[in-house]
Amino acid sequence: MQRAGTGVRATLRPLRVAYTPDSDDAFNYYAWEHGRIVLDGYAPVFERGHIIALNRLANSGEADVVGVSSVCYPALARQYWILSVGSSVGRGYGPVLAARTACAPADLRGRRIAVGGMPTTGGALALMYCPGAELVEMQYDRIADAVAAGEVDAGVMIHEELLHFEQRGLKRVCDLGAAWCADTGLPLPVGLNLVHRRLGRAGARAVADACIRSLRWAQQHFDEALAFAGRFGRGCARQHVAMFSNEDTACLPGDVRAALRVMFDRVADLRIGPPCEHYEIIDP
Numbered sequence: 001m002q003r004a005g006t007g008v009r010a011t012l013r014p015l016r017v018a019y020t021p022d023s024d025d026a027f028n029y030y031a032w033e034h035g036r037i038v039l040d041g042y043a044p045v046f047e048r049g050h051i052i053a054l055n056r057l058a059n060s061g062e063a064d065v066v067g068v069s070s071v072c073y074p075a076l077a078r079q080y081w082i083l084s085v086g087s088s089v090g091r092g093y094g095p096v097l098a099a100r101t102a103c104a105p106a107d108l109r110g111r112r113i114a115v116g117g118m119p120t121t122g123g124a125l126a127l128m129y130c131p132g133a134e135l136v137e138m139q140y141d142r143i144a145d146a147v148a149a150g151e152v153d154a155g156v157m158i159h160e161e162l163l164h165f166e167q168r169g170l171k172r173v174c175d176l177g178a179a180w181c182a183d184t185g186l187p188l189p190v191g192l193n194l195v196h197r198r199l200g201r202a203g204a205r206a207v208a209d210a211c212i213r214s215l216r217w218a219q220q221h222f223d224e225a226l227a228f229a230g231r232f233g234r235g236c237a238r239q240h241v242a243m244f245s246n247e248d249t250a251c252l253p254g255d256v257r258a259a260l261r262v263m264f265d266r267v268a269d270l271r272i273g274p275p276c277e278h279y280e281i282i283d284p
Helices: 023-033 051-060 070-076 121-129 140-148 159-163 176-184 197-220 222-234 237-244 247-251 252-270
Strands: 012-018 040-046 066-067 080-083 088-089 097-101 110-117 134-137 154-157 169-174 189-196
Touching: 012 051, 012 121, 023 040, 023 197, 023 237, 051 066, 051 070, 051 097, 051 252, 066 070, 070 080, 070 121, 070 189, 070 252, 088 134, 088 140, 088 176, 088 237, 088 247, 097 140, 097 176, 110 140, 110 169, 121 134, 121 176, 121 189, 121 252, 140 159, 159 169, 169 176, 176 189, 189 197, 189 222, 189 252, 197 247, 222 237
Parallel strands: 012 040, 012 066, 110 134, 110 154
Antiparallel strands: 066 189, 080 189, 088 189, 097 154, 097 169
């Protein structure tokens, strides 16, 4: 990059940003990814991957900014800080447990429940609210078909599958997000946006600022950003964005921060992650 009139070449620091191919994340990052806003001093490279791939990417420490399942954070706390911008939160809703026939969670003891990998938020909720079930890992967008075909007894629906599973004739057993909210009195932190500690606090705050500016730009130019997000929404982008890209995404309110403490404690209790005594949230 040549600065006019100076003859000095500015060095831009590469920034690897990874997010899920879901309409809410695509909406959040549209402005930044497409140059509607910029982060001075950095050359961002954006990539998309399913949540299991992103959880693994974060574990490798290779991404500078990455979206992960909230239950994965305790294992990542030494490498990453939590960004206050970019989280997905369910208030009275979240991953849904579905089956071919109507039943209760207690009826699934000893039965096979498909989850989109472990540790994931949906998988952790299945452990909490369906004790004694056998969890079977598979790619999330195969789960509804696997349940319908009788390969498993039930499955945890996430992402856009939340809005499509009933079209396959499946029955809602339990909204696991609603179960969490009733149990804890707190919203469900589904996914978190992380920033690597190697950027330093000043760099991390600059990233948080870019994230909030990108989200606010999308909200102010809703139709343009939604058109991009719609490429990933399978016909329900508007509803999915409303559910998971909102004011909770913008600032991680106090009750969501309190819910993180409860979630991290339960991760340790379930032995799907280490204890997380201390964590830091980076605000813009």
